[in-house]
Every structure is written in structure tokens, then in C-alpha cells.
Amino acid sequence: NAGVTQTPKFQVLKTGQSMTLQCAQDMNHNSMYWYRQDPGMGLRLIYYSASEGTTDKGEVPNGYNVSRLNKREFSLRLESAAPSQTSVYFCASSAGQVNSPLHFGNGTRLTVT
Amino acid sequence: GIQVEQSPPDLILQEGANSTLRCNFSDSVNNLQWFHQNPWGQLINLFYIPSGTKQNGRLSATTVATERYSLLYISSSQTTDSGDYFCAPGRNTGNQFYFGTGTSLTVIP
Numbered sequence A: 001n002a003g004v005t006q007t008p009k010f011q012v013l014k015t016g017q018s019m020t021l022q023c024a025q026d027m028n029h030n031s032m033y034w035y036r037q038d039p040g041m042g043l044r045l046i047y048y049s050a051s052e053g054t055t056d057k058g059e060v061p062n063g064y065n066v067s068r069l070n071k072r073e074f075s076l077r078l079e080s081a082a083p084s085q086t087s088v089y090f091c092a093s094s095a096g097q098v099n100s101p102l103h104f105g106n107g108t109r110l111t112v113t
Numbered sequence B: 001g002i003q004v005e006q007s008p009p010d011l012i013l014q015e016g017a018n019s020t021l022r023c024n025f026s027d028s029v030n031n032l033q034w035f036h037q038n039p040w041g042q043l044i045n046l047f048y049i050p051s052g053t054k055q056n057g058r059l060s061a062t063t064v065a066t067e068r069y070s071l072l073y074i075s076s077s078q079t080t081d082s083g084d085y086f087c088a089p090g091r092n093t094g095n096q097f098y099f100g101t102g103t104s105l106t107v108i109p
Helices: none
Strands: A004-007 A010-013 A019-025 A031-037 A043-049 A064-068 A074-078 A087-094 A108-112 B004-007 B010-014 B019-025 B031-037 B043-048 B052-056 B059-064 B069-074 B083-091 B103-108
Touching: A004 A087, A010 A019, A019 A031, A019 A087, A031 A064, A031 A074, A043 A064, A043 A074, A074 A087, B004 B083, B010 B019, B019 B031, B019 B083, B019 B103, B031 B069, B043 B052, B043 B059, B069 B083
Parallel strands: A010 A108, B010 B103
Antiparallel strands: A004 A019, A019 A074, A031 A043, A031 A087, A064 A074, A087 A108, B004 B019, B019 B069, B031 B043, B031 B083, B052 B059, B059 B069, B083 B103
16 A cells, blocks of 8 residues: 555756656545645645546646546646746645545655756 | 644754644634654644544644634654644635645754
8 A cells, every 4th residue: 555656756857848747546535636845835735636537726726737537646747847846746635525634645856947 | 725824933842842833724624634744755644633632642733723723732752753844724615725834843862
């Protein structure tokens, strides 16, 4: 039981390049989330998927797109990376019901030069 | 969204000391979680506590939802308690959680 798995762990991009961050969970959770963490700013929600087939914007969605591929997988895409997207990205999941704690992956450290 | 303030922002403790971390939030919430981010960056769920008090070993948490705050108590601190602590209140509608900027705890031997 791996929990929430993110790939890759590290990535360096040049400005304008694109990439997709992958996230998969094996807990049969309904809800999945993408957060970014910047120094001194805590975690901010980018996008979330309350259930398979639905996605919604969070606090900071600009410059990102997401896909809920199936119940297990939720990917985050940067179409044209910018230095302001340098951050640590965390995927999380929860059962989606009342009293459902969040479970986080180990993060992806992304640097855009 | 919900505004979340955590205090203190930084805390240094001698091993064995006790501490209280506070989380204030701006709006009514249905749920609240506390997380520990260890020095390797991993986020560990400590408590799911929308109201009342829970205890887990040396850690306990209390949420008073009507007064919009939550407290995390750490007793007999150990060096392994070092790291950042985040609270994340949320609403069931939309299932969103909002994170504070955290308390950075350093426990020195």
C-alpha cells in the first residue's frame, strides 16, 4: 500500500517548456488535490477533483491544467513554464466524505530557469 | 476562501519542554486538520479535528469552532518533533482545505 505516489521527484525546466506531473493513489479515494508550496506562504490549492470526472479551480489555477484520468490518477500540466512556477508541488487525496483526512504524496521539486 | 493565521511563526524549544501552537481562522468551517512537515519535506496528518479535543501520545489538539481557533499541544518535546506545523481548516462543500503559513519548530537537545 504505497498511498499517494508522485513522479518525478525533481525536475528542471527552461522557461516555455511544458511538462506533466503525475499523481496516483491506491486508497480508493474519491477526491484528489494539487497544491504548491512556496517559502513563507504555506500550501496553496491549485486544482482539485472532488470525484472522478470533475475538476475545479483552487486559489492559484493560472498557468496550470489538470486531468482526472480515472479514480486513481490526477495529473497536473504546465503548458508553458515560467520562473514564477518554481515551487514544490504536492498531490493529496481524501475519501471525500465528512471526516476524511488528507493524505499527501512526497512532493515534486520543480525549478524553472 | 478562509484566511488562516498561525502563531507563533517560529519556535525554539529545549528538549523536554512543552508548547502550544495556535491556529485562527476567519470563517465557519466543518473540518480542520493539523499536519507536521518533517525536515525531509513529508507532510504527515496529525489530527482531523473539526471540534473538541483529541490526543495521540504526546500530542493533543483542541478546536473551538464557534470561536474560530484550534490549538496543538506538544508535551515533552523531542528533537524528532522539529519541522513545520500547519493547520488546514476547510468546508465540506467543495471539499477544500485552506492552509496557514505554519509554525516552524526547532527542538534542541
